[in-house]
Amino acid sequence: MDPRNVIVTFPELLLWFPLLSGLIVLLLNKGDKAKNWSLVFSVITLTISVVSFMFTDAKWRPLNQVSYFWLPQIGSSFALMLDGAGRILCFLTAFAYPVIFLTTYKTKYKNPNIFYGLMLLTQSGLIGVFCAMDALVFYFFWELALVPVYFLASIWGGEKRIQATWKFFIYTFTGSLLLLVGIIYVYLHTTNSTFSLFSFYNAHLTAAEQNGIFWLFFVAFAIKMPIFPFHTWQPDTYEQSPSAVTMVLSGIMVKMGVFGLIRWLVPVLPLAVKHFDHVVIGLSVVGMIYASCIAIVQDDLKRLVAYSSIAHIGLMCAAVFSNSESGIQGVLIQMFNHGINIIGIWVVVEMIERQLGTRKISMLGGLAQKSPVLATLLVIVALANIALPLTNAFVGEFLIFNGLFKFSGWYTALAAISIILAAVYTLNMIQKVFYGETNSITVSAKDIGANEAIMLSVIVVAIFVVGVFPKPFFELSNDTVINFLSKLSGGK
């Protein structure tokens, strides 16, 4: 195959296929057809994403980037590219969807065609965010990913869904608008008046200007991740959303924020990053301890996981600002790890809730006797979540902490306290849900079915593969890391 005769590129396939399939599913009639078709479509997307890993070499460059004629009047072209980080996150997105569809296969939704259609549209938006090379395109997909999620959560959510999703929408939308203002400001200061990523990297901005724009960008990303104190939408939204949506939100969507930092904030505003690094890392570290403490006293499984996620994301955010190769490499791999680990946990929560009708930790107990397979798999996923060695998160957190230590030992020591707190709430959860004697609710529990066990096992295998042999990941993300660091050191 000659790389020069390219008919269709990977970013296009990954982007348009879910979009089209989403539209097709929307038009389908009600019933199981929508569910089955969207499963098939998501598996095809996954296949495309896997195939794209065979073409990472520099000579396949034409296969990995594309640019359409879009809005030449204002200097914006529809530019997409798959680089190391983008490829990993696209893979995460593509991998997560079949897992989500399969594990929630037994859950019944009203109007399934709309539900699954919107899910696939979200997928397209997410992939767009990870591929975009043009600020306007990035913004476009940033919003495209948000809007369907709003409808998903507010139509199929829990009791207080309207309140929670309204807050979620307003909150993230405020952030988005700030981001738009920031983008336009930078656009007006680019040398050639285009929205392309590279002209953003070379924009003429004084230190004072950068400091101002920094907050516009940062608040948008901080809300999405979320970083303390912009996080309060998250537990409510996770709690109220249907599990499939929660998995998308926490598994993939929060990575948009971290990814935004890596691609659009730090390299564009290197001076401001140097200026505010202590503020951001301080916020992140405080947020980690804060969220971990709160997680200790949560009774609702979903809220517990939500707060634990805030702590983990805080660590990634701190590492992005630590200006070290190890830290940024750790973040890239940890985004993937956190995605699959937390989806694994949600799968377990979903199964417990579907079977027993409650998520209250205080009402559960003794499940290990009734469902040993579920218990074993959960213990593995939960321990991966607290970064035990030989699991994937250890590799990520080790590098992240190492990078952070280069920045400052004290922040690292503080942040590492959350490791202990993470052990406290995770073990509490395992103990109260799985150990002890059964009670009237859990006495009727059964073990999980084959398809769920297989899905969870896939996650567990992924956890160990990345945990033992992470090298391919480092090679993949190396180009992003080098690019990132060169931008940052150029700003000195």
Next chain:
Amino acid sequence: MSINNYIFLASALFSIGVIGVLTRRNAIIIFMCVELMLNAVNLLLVAFSKMHYLTASVIDHTTKAGTDGQIFVFFIMVVAAAEVSVGLAIIVMMYRNIHSVDVNFLNRLKH
């Protein structure tokens, strides 16, 4: 004649118009007061136009300075005529519907 006299007259007319609009409830009178304000402005426009022309023609007697002010006046008169036709039609419709031309009956806009 000094320009001040024109300004005083125009201000007086305009103020009468404003006060009329604010205090009267009869739609027709309000309408007339609006016309009064418009004409106060017209008067000013003409006065200033003439003043500009006189000062400029001292230096160059072929000058066209100030003519645009007069042209504005024509525009305003045309628009006012159009407004009158629409406005009066509204008032007639109003009278047909509620048998009154009292504007305080027209408070449904807030809904």
Next chain:
Amino acid sequence: MSKIVFLVPLIPFFGFLINGLGRPVISKSSAAIVGSGSVLISFILSVILFVNVKNGHGGVFNGFDFISVGKLQIPFSFQVDQLSSLFLLIITGIGFLIHVYSAAYMHEEKPADYARYFAYLNLFVFSMLLLVMGSNFVIMFMGWEGVGLCSYLLIGYWFKNNDYTNAAKKAFIMNRIGDLGFLLALFWMIQQFGTLNFAEVFSKAGSMPSNTAALTGITLLLFLGATGKSAQIPLYTWLPDAMAGPTPVSALIHAATMVTAGIYMIARSNVLYTLAPVTQGVVAVIGLATAILAATIALKQNDIKKVLAYSTVSQLGYMFLGLGVGAYTASVFHVMTHAFFKALLFLGAGSVIHACHHEQDIRNMGGLKKYLPITHITFLLACLAIAGIPPFSGFFSKDAILIGAYEHSPILFWVGLIGSLMTAFYMFRLYAMTFLGKFRGTHEQEHHLHESPFAMTFPLIILAVLSTVGGFLGVPELFAKDANWLEKFLSPVFEVSETKMPPHELPHSTEYVLLGITIVLVVVFIGWAIAKFRNYQKTEVEETGFGKILQNKWYVDEFYNAIIVKPLNKFSWFLDSIVEKSGIDGIVNGIGKFVNYSSRQLRLLQSGQVGAYILMMVVAALFFFIIQLFVK
């Protein structure tokens, strides 16, 4: 050779996979065979490795690149040298005996649980082998956390019981606190040396001046890790609670192997410690303080396993004392002999508990001598060994540590001696109350008393032999020239440290005097303990005064509970309900409410009155007019 090196940990790992995945179907006997067999193979391979090392064929064996980011290269590789091969023998050897013992001890379990038990045990052996074989600190840390995890799983093996799972949780969390220190030390080392490979770190550190802040910090943090794993002050309280696990687990993990990981780690990084005298002082003092504190608590405990647990804590304290005064060989020696006799004591205790139908309170025992002859003899030998009676193994190793302490400072020796007298006292109190006198349990229990099956007594006998003769591996200079085989064997590991430390040579006469005093006092204390407790009668009198404090373990658990656990819960509750719900979320919702409220107020302006609108218009026009006038 390289294949063997990788097979040593992999075979127990395969055992873990077979037992773990085959849990629902595997039969009890095959679970036991897989579990014990894999460790046996591993042991045989370890012997081969040991012989190879002895002939000078050790080295580093590379597996694959684990983490390579920029300049940081962390290979997955194993190091087989004198120190690690010695630990390999201890771990797989004693591990195998305990697997065999477990096969009989756990026979009442259901097949699925039985397989789970062996899976955990094999996983533990795997992790422990990683810990000692790793050729860099990261692999060591993997094993370090891995053994912590297995310890957690095995303490909470009977997971229906909430007390047991609480103990498991406590062990894991306290270990995590230590692990935090370990981890920070790793990052500091990366910053300082740019690598974590033992060889490079130690050679780079060797060229550094002594007593730098970095080295002191690194070693202190590493030591924090060791206090967690090896149960030293302030993180020791998990170990006595860990006795909730099955007794063979206590023998393997909480006596013979895992808890000595801290000693292994410090012995491994002896170069760093030798160059950080401040840390060494801290290690010695903490070790000695732990030794004394735990010994005092052990004096008043009535649970057979609790006594042994505190005795373990105390002995570990001695090992740290040895490390702190630079007597590395002596500490490693004590690790070895302690592994023999403490495993033996635990297994003996297990045999007693087994015979008495899960009775653990020694006040309800007594007179077991005639019912359990093999257990009794082996237990007695172990007691003599731990008390330090020549020529049993404990005598040589403990003596080496104490002499090392004397060379450093006589005070350390005398305080250490007090501790070892208490050791002799509580061990023989335990022995006397258990085996001497009359049986004090219920009649039914007495009826069922029986010696344990061969699978349980066989490990006891082997360990008893080792406890008796194991000491001759390290006979001091004093008795015979060049008889200290262990010191010669280990000398390459501690070579650099030896050259950096000021030489201490105690005159032989002093050494004889000290030894004589020690032995005489120990014998006196043993006699006192036996005389006092051989005819122990149950009394209902509550302990008072100092005895009560000791019985309640100096109230340390309560103290930690009051200053850490409760405040943390309170603080978390405060954050959740006050700061989070009313504070931050309150502000967010408050902004929403404010917008809502102000919109409602502004809506009132839209009254529908044409006059009002016009008035507003005029007022606004006037307003801007006035502004225009004044702002020019």
